[in-house]
Amino acid sequence: MGMLKPDYYCNTVFDIPYGELWQRGIRGLIFDIDNTIAPYAENYPSPKIVALMKRIKGMGFKISLLTNNTNKRLDCFTKPLELTGRANAAKPFARGIRKLMIEQSTPTTHTAIIGDQLLSDIWAGKNARITTILVKPLSDKDFAFVRIKRMIEGRLLKRYYGNTQ
Numbered sequence: 123m124g125m126l127k128p129d130y131y132c133n134t135v136f137d138i139p140y141g142e143l144w145q146r147g148i149r150g151l152i153f154d155i156d157n158t159i160a161p162y163a164e165n166y167p168s169p170k171i172v173a174l175m176k177r178i179k180g181m182g183f184k185i186s187l188l189t190n191n192t193n194k195r196l197d198c199f200t201k202p203l204e205l206t207g208r209a210n211a212a213k214p215f216a217r218g219i220r221k222l223m224i225e226q227s228t229p230t231t232h233t234a235i236i237g238d239q240l241l242s243d244i245w246a247g248k249n250a251r252i253t254t255i256l257v258k259p260l261s262d263k264d265f266a267f268v269r270i271k272r273m274i275e276g277r278l279l280k281r282y283y284g285n286t287q
Contacts, residue, residue, distance in 0.1 A: 127282050128244045128256035135159055135236060135257055136170070140178050143234060148253060150228030151178065152219060154237035155189045155199055161261035165198050175203050184226040188218050188235070190242060213237075214245035219252065240275040 132138050135158065143151075156162050159171050167175075179185060187207030189196055196209040206225055211218035223233050234253035237243020238260070247254035 125248055126240050126244055126278060128240070128247075128254040129234075130253075130255040131283060132255065132257050134260070136174060138236065138255055138257070140181060140183070143253070144181060144183070146253075147232050148234050149182070150184045150186070150223060150226040150233040152186050152188050152222050152233065152235045152252075154213075154235070154239070154243045155187055155195065156191060157238045157259040157261055158236060158243070158257055159187075159260075160199070163261070165195075167199055167203055172203065175205070184228060186222040186226060188213070188222060188246075211246070213242040214249060216246055216250035219246055219250040223250075223252075240278055 130138065135153070153159055160167060175185060185203075185205050187196060187199055187203075187205055188211050189207070189209055190211050190213055191209060193209040196207050199205070200207045206222070208218040208222060219233075219235060223229065226233070230251045233250075234255055235243055235247035235250070236255040236257060237247075238257055240256065244254045244256055
């Protein structure tokens with residue numbers, strides 16, 4: 123199960139070392155939406171997320187969104203953030219990531235995925251052989267099946283990092 127260990131583990135998307143990623147050659151960033159850049163209950167990006175995306179776009183990164191949620195949910199974020207994205211991604215499969223890398227013109231060695239779930243976002247990134255960045259979920263409100271996955275993920279995180287609280 124060490125194959126699920128993320129390359130980076132940060133509290134939030136605001137704590138990610140974007141400058142370090144740029145220095146490592148990362149040029150494409152793929153963000154999950156739900157509980158990564160916005161809680162499930164929020165239907166639009168916060169002003170802080172809008173500012174963050176503007177800042178990292180200004181650094182030169184190509185940014186896309188990838189979600190297992192619907193196109194309707196995706197549109198609530200891609201339009202105000204002026205980004206591309208893919209819905210119904212079927213993570214942990216890597217197909218959605220590969221399509222976004224083609225759109226971004228970034229190879230695996232220059233792409234990273236940012237998400238809040240080991241068993242979907244990080245696993246998908248590992249399947250695509252890209253850099254993986256795990257952030258803590260923004261909210262403890264999840265669908266029932268996600269709560270079950272979080273119990274498994276909690277055990278893995280404890281194994282990888284010790285106490286994660």
